[in-house]
Amino acid sequence: xxxxxxxxxxxxxxxxxxxxxxxxxxxxxxxxxxxxxxxxxxxxxxxxxxxxxxxxxxxxxxxxxxxxxxxxxxxxxxxxxxxxxxxxxxxxxxxxxxxxxxxxxxx
Amino acid sequence: xxxxxxxxxxxxxxxxxxxxxxxxxxxxxxxxxxxxxxxxxxxxxxxxxxxxxxxxxxxxxxxxxxxxxxxxxxxxxxxxxxxxxxxxxxxxxxxxxxxxxxxxxxxxxxxxxxxxxxxx
Numbered sequence: 001x002x003x004x005x006x007x008x009x010x011x012x013x014x015x016x017x018x019x020x021x022x023x024x025x026x027x028x029x030x031x032x033x034x035x036x037x038x039x040x041x042x043x044x045x046x047x048x049x050x051x052x053x054x055x056x057x058x059x060x061x062x063x064x065x066x067x068x069x070x071x072x073x074x075x076x077x078x079x080x081x082x083x084x085x086x087x088x089x090x091x092x093x094x095x096x097x098x099x100x101x102x103x104x105x106x107x
Numbered sequence: 108x109x110x111x112x113x114x115x116x117x118x119x120x121x122x123x124x125x126x127x128x129x130x131x132x133x134x135x136x137x138x139x140x141x142x143x144x145x146x147x148x149x150x151x152x153x154x155x156x157x158x159x160x161x162x163x164x165x166x167x168x169x170x171x172x173x174x175x176x177x178x179x180x181x182x183x184x185x186x187x188x189x190x191x192x193x194x195x196x197x198x199x200x201x202x203x204x205x206x207x208x209x210x211x212x213x214x215x216x217x218x219x220x221x222x223x224x225x226x227x
Contacts (some may be wrong), residue, residue: 032211
């Protein structure tokens with residue numbers, strides 16, 4: 001199985017901040033990397049697919065980058081509704097696997 | 108607007124079979140993969156498996172001997188069966204749609220999730 005490691009596990013930030021979450025895969029993913037946002041009690045929401053493509057309807061303050069085994073999700077100008085947990089996920093090979101999650105908290 | 112809705116029992120006894128159905132509305136079931144993902148209480152996401160609309164499947168090896176995913180295109184439904192459940196299978200179960208493209212799979216439409224508790 002491909003192991004996905006996110007860092008940090010928790011991130012404290014303020015409204016307006018720029019934040020970056022990192023995801024490292026145990027082997028190369030050929031850009032089969034997605035990012036999801038999950039608010040408490042809700043289903044995950046796709047933000048980024050193909051490592052850097054913004055899902056339709058997602059605000060442009062979200063961006064994804066990276067290649068190979070190292071990827072990042074950035075949020076520029078954090079908004080109140082962005083305080084949530086974020087997951088990376090690889091779909092390069094089965095079983096598809098997720099990172100352990102990064103909780104973005106209000107500082 | 109495609110919507111997915113999970114249905115099935117919220118309580119299953121240990122050693123019995125968990126059965127869930129996902130109904131697709133507002134769009135076609137054809138040309139997509141359809142997947143099940145679960146989330147134990149307070150924990151992260153685990154991929155269970157997927158089915159392509161024509162019937163080919165892939166499962167998580169950690170569950171493979173216990174899981175079956177099937178589809179009924181005429182009803183626009185796909186289903187999950189997980190046998191011999193234990194308390195470790197207690198989770199929120201999500202059904203979702205997977206859109207494929209060049210160098211990507213996007214799990215882009217999700218059901219609201221259904222909580223399944225395994226307990227006697």
